Amino acid sequence: MGLRPRQKLKTHHESALRRVTPEGGKRNILILNNNQHHIPHYMKALLLAAAFLSSLCWAGTNPYNIIPEPVKVTTASGTTKNLKILNEQKVSGLGNEGYSMKLTPGGVELRYTTPNGKAMAMATLFQLQDQLADSPEGLPCGSIQDAPDFGWRGMMVDVGRYHYPMKELYNFVDAMHYYKYNVLHLHLTEDQGWRLPVPGYDKLRTIGSVRPSAPEGQNNSLLANEGMYSKKELQDLVAYCKARGIQVLPEVEMPGHNMALAASYPEFCCNTKRAQLWTHGGVSSKLICPQKAGTKKFLKDTYDTLQQIFSFGYVHIGGDECPMGDWKKCADCQAARAKKGQGDDVEAQMSDFTKSLGAMLAKNKKKPILWYDINKSYYHKGETVMSWLPGEFPRCIDKTKEQGIDLIVTPQYKYYLARTQMKFPADDVRARPGGGPILLKDCYNFDPRNGRDKNDVKHIKGINLCMWAEWIPSGELLMYMTYPRAMAVSESAWGSHKERPSLEDFEKKMETHKKRFQKRFGYTLERTVENKPYRESSITQEEIDRINANYKKGQQDAGK
Ligand SMILES: [Zn+2]
Missing domain, CATH: 3.20.20.80 (Glycosidases)
Structure with missing residues (x-):
């Protein structure tokens, strides 16, 4: 099997959970560290401008800029600048990769049925973390319910x-x-x-x-x-x-x-x-x-x-x-x-x-x-x-x-x-x-x-x-x-x-x-x-x- 033009054919990681790239940068570390998002004062004006521009760019109704789009998003009043996991719980009925997540001013509450569900929730959290880094005003509070169509x-x-x-x-x-x-x-x-x-x-x-x-x-x-x-x-x-x-x-x-x-x-x-x-x-x-x-x-x-x-x-x-x-x-x-x-x-x-x-x-x-x-x-x-x-x-x-x-x-x-x-x-x-x-x-x-x-x-x-x-x-x-x-x-x-x-x-x-x-x-x-x-x-x-x-x-x- 392979690719054939014009024919019919056709780090070193420290452990399984933590890894530091050779350049010393941080990547997808599964335990979120909120201090990563400390923003120096002089950057704030710049970031506010950038956030305004990006809000103009994304025309969807979901305020969380996540790919792929979660199945259901509801927003609540207030904003959060804190994506630390406050608590997490294994519950039944969310499926092999399903999860739910609540964003509150104090942090995030997670629910999932299996470790795979948690892994998918973590992917969403990484994306939210990156969005927060571009949003000094914080993210709206709300909740996400999610599960894939294809396994x-x-x-x-x-x-x-x-x-x-x-x-x-x-x-x-x-x-x-x-x-x-x-x-x-x-x-x-x-x-x-x-x-x-x-x-x-x-x-x-x-x-x-x-x-x-x-x-x-x-x-x-x-x-x-x-x-x-x-x-x-x-x-x-x-x-x-x-x-x-x-x-x-x-x-x-x-x-x-x-x-x-x-x-x-x-x-x-x-x-x-x-x-x-x-x-x-x-x-x-x-x-x-x-x-x-x-x-x-x-x-x-x-x-x-x-x-x-x-x-x-x-x-x-x-x-x-x-x-x-x-x-x-x-x-x-x-x-x-x-x-x-x-x-x-x-x-x-x-x-x-x-x-x-x-x-x-x-x-x-x-x-x-x-x-x-x-x-x-x-x-x-x-x-x-x-x-x-x-x-x-x-x-x-x-x-x-x-x-x-x-x-x-x-x-x-x-x-x-x-x-x-x-x-x-x-x-x-x-x-x-x-x-x-x-x-x-x-x-x-x-x-x-x-x-x-x-x-x-x-x-x-x-x-x-x-x-x-x-x-x-x-x-x-x-x-x-x-x-x-x-x-x-x-x-x-x-x-x-x-x-x-x-x-x-x-x-x-x-x-x-x-x-x-x-x-x-x-x-x-x-x-x-x-x-x-x-x-x-x-x-x-x-x-x-x-x-x-x-x-x-x-x-x-x-x-x-
Ligand atoms: Zn033979």
């Missing part, structure tokens, strides 16, 4: 194609939490890199995680990159996310998109000839062979590793874009099919394979998620799929319902945020990947239920944004591509699509978030053709040389 609001980060440093992932998670996303989907394996450490398989690190520079003149090339996450790093990330109401969904793609694995362990493939990890995008034809003894053991060891790191009840097993030629030709695959009377029906073999992966996960009390190709026959009742094929989205709703499959909506021309967010001059390299931009309004106006009644499409669990990394090789570019569009999607996936604010009101609200975003996350929300970072500027020649040297070392290990 799944995910973001996929393509760490397979680009190994983002942990520091960048933490920053990304902070922003996810601020805008109430609740699933971080890590696409851990790809043709261009393998990032999951599986004990006993060291070549995944020395070979599978090192991508050299592409040969000169190669089309669709990626930049050099290397890196493998450690078990401890991933466990810490999972804990950090959990404290923010975010689950981490790991993805180990099978049987296609596996050139990094094939380069490390060719014996797991149908065709055991040694392959090279890819330095370019596309869909590879080399497939992992489910019939090899080594593969069976490797899959078990991989799933055991996932079990030790990830606590979420789902694992993404991939399952898309695997041209079946290798399975057709492979003697081991042929023998397995013959035993079952399947002849050359490779889709039946694929159905058996994904079913066996699901059974392995079930032993660990986990369920599989797959990419969904509406034209394929290998899905099973009870599975969950992500629909991405362009033009197939409305049809997927009924088809998955018929099949008894849960659906997560990921349409490539609405939610593949790796695509540009504005129109570029055609000859500007920053316009890539092409295939037409996805504008903020496209994201905002897209209804994940396609106008259907909620009760009629209960199998739609929610939405997932995808930031494929062929053209996003830095944390800076990742934030640049994801926002502000993810704010628009958050608005349309949290509340009722019909009752969301007008696009104009949303954009006014967004304006007031620009300064906060810069302050909290260190990146601008301004989007112009000129300020898009060049992909190539994200790596130095020194780094390229180091990676290429490591690649050579890995190749010496390859035959051992």
Whole structure:
């Protein structure tokens, strides 16, 4: 799975709860500290003017400038300059992520049913805290009652194609939490890199995680990159996310998109000839062979590793874009099919394979998620799929319902945020990947239920944004591509699509978030053709040389 232009395809933290950024700034510290908002005298006149301007900007009736809009807001008399938590209480009936909040002159009273509800309340409090910093006159007293419409609001980060440093992932998670996303989907394996450490398989690190520079003149090339996450790093990330109401969904793609694995362990493939990890995008034809003894053991060891790191009840097993030629030709695959009377029906073999992966996960009390190709026959009742094929989205709703499959909506021309967010001059390299931009309004106006009644499409669990990394090789570019569009999607996936604010009101609200975003996350929300970072500027020649040297070392290990 990945992004393909013009084709149908497609800190260091001190603890899980507290973190200080390397720059020493404060970020999303879960325990609010009111002193942060002490405002020097000389700033007050300036801030009053700014507050007046921002009140002109936001035309909604809700005085709290929150994205996504809370379900219900009531205001009371008086104002508050104090957002300290006065008291909090677990109560029943507010749902998995619901909360209520009362703002009084003396502070804030919180109610929630689960820790996830508290995490969502904290995201609202952070936003109110930022609004208060711009409002020296204080915020109106009042109350907020809130709960999401969709239980799944995910973001996929393509760490397979680009190994983002942990520091960048933490920053990304902070922003996810601020805008109430609740699933971080890590696409851990790809043709261009393998990032999951599986004990006993060291070549995944020395070979599978090192991508050299592409040969000169190669089309669709990626930049050099290397890196493998450690078990401890991933466990810490999972804990950090959990404290923010975010689950981490790991993805180990099978049987296609596996050139990094094939380069490390060719014996797991149908065709055991040694392959090279890819330095370019596309869909590879080399497939992992489910019939090899080594593969069976490797899959078990991989799933055991996932079990030790990830606590979420789902694992993404991939399952898309695997041209079946290798399975057709492979003697081991042929023998397995013959035993079952399947002849050359490779889709039946694929159905058996994904079913066996699901059974392995079930032993660990986990369920599989797959990419969904509406034209394929290998899905099973009870599975969950992500629909991405362009033009197939409305049809997927009924088809998955018929099949008894849960659906997560990921349409490539609405939610593949790796695509540009504005129109570029055609000859500007920053316009890539092409295939037409996805504008903020496209994201905002897209209804994940396609106008259907909620009760009629209960199998739609929610939405997932995808930031494929062929053209996003830095944390800076990742934030640049994801926002502000993810704010628009958050608005349309949290509340009722019909009752969301007008696009104009949303954009006014967004304006007031620009300064906060810069302050909290260190990146601008301004989007112009000129300020898009060049992909190539994200790596130095020194780094390229180091990676290429490591690649050579890995190749010496390859035959051992
Ligand atoms: Zn095979």
